[in-house]
Amino acid sequence: MTILALLSGLVAFLVVSPMFWLFWQATTVEATRAYDLVVSSRTAWITFNSITLMVLVTVFSILLGVPLAMLTTRTDLPYPRLWTIVAALPLVIPSYIGAIAFAGMFGPGGEVDTLFGATIPRVDGLSGAVLIITLYTYPYVFLTTRAALLSMDNSLVDAARTLNAGPLEAFRRVTFPQIRPGIAAGALLAALYAISDFGTPAFMQADVFTSTIYWEFSNFAVEYAALLALQLIAIVAIVLVIEAGIGRDEDVAGGTAKGSVVRLGRWKWPAMGFVSFIGFLTLVVPVAIFTNWLFRSEGDPIPSLEFQPEFAFNSVYLALLAALVACLFALPVAYYSGRSNSLVSRILERATYVGFAVPGVVIGLALVFLGTRTLPSFYREGVALLVFAYVVRFLPQAVGTVRSSVLQIDDKTIEAARTLNAGRLETFRRITLPLIMPGLIAGGVLVFLTTMKELPVTLMLQPVGMDTLVSIIWGAQDALAYRYAAVPALLLVVISGLSMLVLLRQEEV
Amino acid sequence: MHQRDDDRTQRTATGRRRFLAATGVSVAGLAGLAGCLGDDGESAGAVADVGPREASVDSEAVSWDDLGDLEGELTIYSGRTRDQIDPVFVALEEEYDGLTLNVDYDDNDVQVNQILQEGDAVAADLMYSQDPGALAELEREGAVQQLPEDVVDAVPESYREPDGYWTGVSGRVRSILYNTERWDGDGDDFPTDIMEFATDDRFEGIISTRPNSGTFRGFIQAMVELEGEEETREWVRAMVEDQDIQLFSGGSDQAEAIERGGDDDPVVALGNSYYAARILNEDPDAPIDVAFTENDPGCLFSVAGVGVTNDVGDPELVAEFVRHLLAEEGQEFMMDANGEYPVVEDVDYVGDLPDLEELEPPEFDLSDFDMDLEEAQDLLSEEGMTV
Numbered sequence: 001m002t003i004l005a006l007l008s009g010l011v012a013f014l015v016v017s018p019m020f021w022l023f024w025q026a027t028t029v030e031a032t033r034a035y036d037l038v039v040s041s042r043t044a045w046i047t048f049n050s051i052t053l054m055v056l057v058t059v060f061s062i063l064l065g066v067p068l069a070m071l072t073t074r075t076d077l078p079y080p081r082l083w084t085i086v087a088a089l090p091l092v093i094p095s096y097i098g099a100i101a102f103a104g105m106f107g108p109g110g111e112v113d114t115l116f117g118a119t120i121p122r123v124d125g126l127s128g129a130v131l132i133i134t135l136y137t138y139p140y141v142f143l144t145t146r147a148a149l150l151s152m153d154n155s156l157v158d159a160a161r162t163l164n165a166g167p168l169e170a171f172r173r174v175t176f177p178q179i180r181p182g183i184a185a186g187a188l189l190a191a192l193y194a195i196s197d198f199g200t201p202a203f204m205q206a207d208v209f210t211s212t213i214y215w216e217f218s219n220f221a222v223e224y225a226a227l228l229a230l231q232l233i234a235i236v237a238i239v240l241v242i243e244a245g246i247g248r249d250e251d252v253a254g255g256t257a258k259g260s261v262v263r264l265g266r267w268k269w270p271a272m273g274f275v276s277f278i279g280f281l282t283l284v285v286p287v288a289i290f291t292n293w294l295f296r297s298e299g300d301p302i303p304s305l306e307f308q309p310e311f312a313f314n315s316v317y318l319a320l321l322a323a324l325v326a327c328l329f330a331l332p333v334a335y336y337s338g339r340s341n342s343l344v345s346r347i348l349e350r351a352t353y354v355g356f357a358v359p360g361v362v363i364g365l366a367l368v369f370l371g372t373r374t375l376p377s378f379y380r381e382g383v384a385l386l387v388f389a390y391v392v393r394f395l396p397q398a399v400g401t402v403r404s405s406v407l408q409i410d411d412k413t414i415e416a417a418r419t420l421n422a423g424r425l426e427t428f429r430r431i432t433l434p435l436i437m438p439g440l441i442a443g444g445v446l447v448f449l450t451t452m453k454e455l456p457v458t459l460m461l462q463p464v465g466m467d468t469l470v471s472i473i474w475g476a477q478d479a480l481a482y483r484y485a486a487v488p489a490l491l492l493v494v495i496s497g498l499s500m501l502v503l504l505r506q507e508e509v
Numbered sequence: 510m511h512q513r514d515d516d517r518t519q520r521t522a523t524g525r526r527r528f529l530a531a532t533g534v535s536v537a538g539l540a541g542l543a544g545c546l547g548d549d550g551e552s553a554g555a556v557a558d559v560g561p562r563e564a565s566v567d568s569e570a571v572s573w574d575d576l577g578d579l580e581g582e583l584t585i586y587s588g589r590t591r592d593q594i595d596p597v598f599v600a601l602e603e604e605y606d607g608l609t610l611n612v613d614y615d616d617n618d619v620q621v622n623q624i625l626q627e628g629d630a631v632a633a634d635l636m637y638s639q640d641p642g643a644l645a646e647l648e649r650e651g652a653v654q655q656l657p658e659d660v661v662d663a664v665p666e667s668y669r670e671p672d673g674y675w676t677g678v679s680g681r682v683r684s685i686l687y688n689t690e691r692w693d694g695d696g697d698d699f700p701t702d703i704m705e706f707a708t709d710d711r712f713e714g715i716i717s718t719r720p721n722s723g724t725f726r727g728f729i730q731a732m733v734e735l736e737g738e739e740e741t742r743e744w745v746r747a748m749v750e751d752q753d754i755q756l757f758s759g760g761s762d763q764a765e766a767i768e769r770g771g772d773d774d775p776v777v778a779l780g781n782s783y784y785a786a787r788i789l790n791e792d793p794d795a796p797i798d799v800a801f802t803e804n805d806p807g808c809l810f811s812v813a814g815v816g817v818t819n820d821v822g823d824p825e826l827v828a829e830f831v832r833h834l835l836a837e838e839g840q841e842f843m844m845d846a847n848g849e850y851p852v853v854e855d856v857d858y859v860g861d862l863p864d865l866e867e868l869e870p871p872e873f874d875l876s877d878f879d880m881d882l883e884e885a886q887d888l889l890s891e892e893g894m895t896v
Binding site: 103109124207212219373479 | 599613614630768793
């Protein structure tokens, strides 16, 4: 346990280290301006907006993610694997790309307007940001809830039903308490994504906390951007504490007993229609919009945006490395906090979430500083620093899933192994590891998916001249030459879809 | 007011100094470590000290044929987009077999902040930016070095840093972008004085701008210098309160909204003309056009240019590269690809935009406005024009 504690301490220290740069930067600010900045009425207003955005995205993600998870695991919906992939895939589209596509399709003057003359109310401002971010982050809730549903002992529901509980009451009294930690874990990720996102609110002209961080950043006043980022972290810390309470793990009884499924009957049509509709909005629309540009536009060629297979290779390579390292890092932290319910273990686990809640450019800049000061010869040579940056940002996704699987291990199994004279390592290798493998794979896939779409840190730390699918999509958007975004966007969706198959396959074992 | 301004100046000076000092200390401590790791951190000498390989550049149009060959590798951080500089880079790589250009694209402000954080380990040989304010920031923080004398002298003083710490490569004037189908009238129906845009009620509810861009801040700094701070504040305030100006955080987003022309989209935007050129390049029938004000901050001439970082591997190559940008072919690529104006006197402007003599943009030292960047930024925040 001591070694474990030290290892998790080390991991937590590593991923929190960029925050020291924030503190150090923040100490260089001039007090009066800093004070004005931090306590101004504008700051209060945007803080309110950011919290509203976060709360609404979280609520809607739950309202969307939980029913979809129930639908794909607990009913006789035809082709459940297909719908699972469709429901999870929006996670791979950068939300600001989704926002641009959404405006191009449904906005005034967009495709629908041009083709059918249908005027759909304009989607913008805070409500627009809530809509778009929800559509691209609810899969967090979907995936974690789904995992919880799959590992829960479903025969309990049947028991409740035989005791004359209605389906709703059975859900409320039996299913919900069991999957609550799963929902909470996904909701936390959605909440932190919402509060730290810049691109989508900026596109929607919503005034949120990250806007001011960027305002200072674009003024090259990095020290003030750092100060504001710390303020953001303070808000996030409160969220982390609250979630620690909600997601509290009354040791979830693991079990794989299959209960009966809900028969949808005629309802399966609207159900499939619902999932298709979500998939249409989130996946088909962006790809269609870009593809439309591919055929319509006739601009001068931009040589460096011309598609090359290595863009896809680079994306996959980076995402695989990030997933691997994140799993390695997540293991000690998740195991320690799952097995020992001490305050220290909880704090270390929570600490890994901080990097997820800080805007990417801020983390990127911190690592530029730390990277050039510690290992300058690796800076922008090779991908080590970049992969580390991904881990800093996305580690909590793996920690969360691994931890839930650790919680489901029955202590007695481990005790049994130990009494049979298996050493600690052997017990871990032969008993524990196989039991938490599903959690590790799920975490790895989550990190893979989000790394595939990561933009700000990639642009800052990739070896100079190395392009990925998303950096090309960005470059195309920046130059208003969307035709170059079509192929990379399509590949992004296809490759990520394939990675989902890994997740589904291991669940069937 | 004065008291506050003094504080501000002092803060910038001491705050940044202290920051640099602290950075220096940690760098010194780690320099040994870097040495052990085999990093060749040796400085190969100053760019200003190496003479041209062949011809030097001047205000007359020099041809690439007369300049020294480019051979070796250069790393360029670019805040410009790929469509703007790809053509000239590709042409250079085709011209010289031994030349490799590693170009890193990111947002302009990210690039500047990144170079400043990289300190002595800066990965870029050059920064190519569309914003004089960004290059001026690099100069203020001591992150760029002086260019060779002939390069400096080839460009008029108002298009570069006076001491040659960075130079403009191509220029543009700020413009009025508008949707030709939705604007009631044609390009001549716009006021020729930018100040009237805040008071003319034809613009109420239909005008937009992008306040977080470098050139918009330059425009505000220029307005303060020409019209005075109080008038500038009044203009910003009227734009926000009376005209209900729509604010974008991206120049491309804004231009697309103008083109799209939905009911709630703006009809008129204050921005750079190359956004319209870009949309017309993709779709020649797009309903977007540009108009200009005259002899006021609204038609501020601004440049995109380059600065050379302190520690470059091959100073001669870097210097020759910059000469190529200022030579005739380099200037022509900028005109063709971006619809920009040349900065070298004897290169004639060819394109659809009005002649500079006609617009009479006011002349400024783009790297040293009376009001500094942060004050301009604060002015915008205080008057409510933020995104």
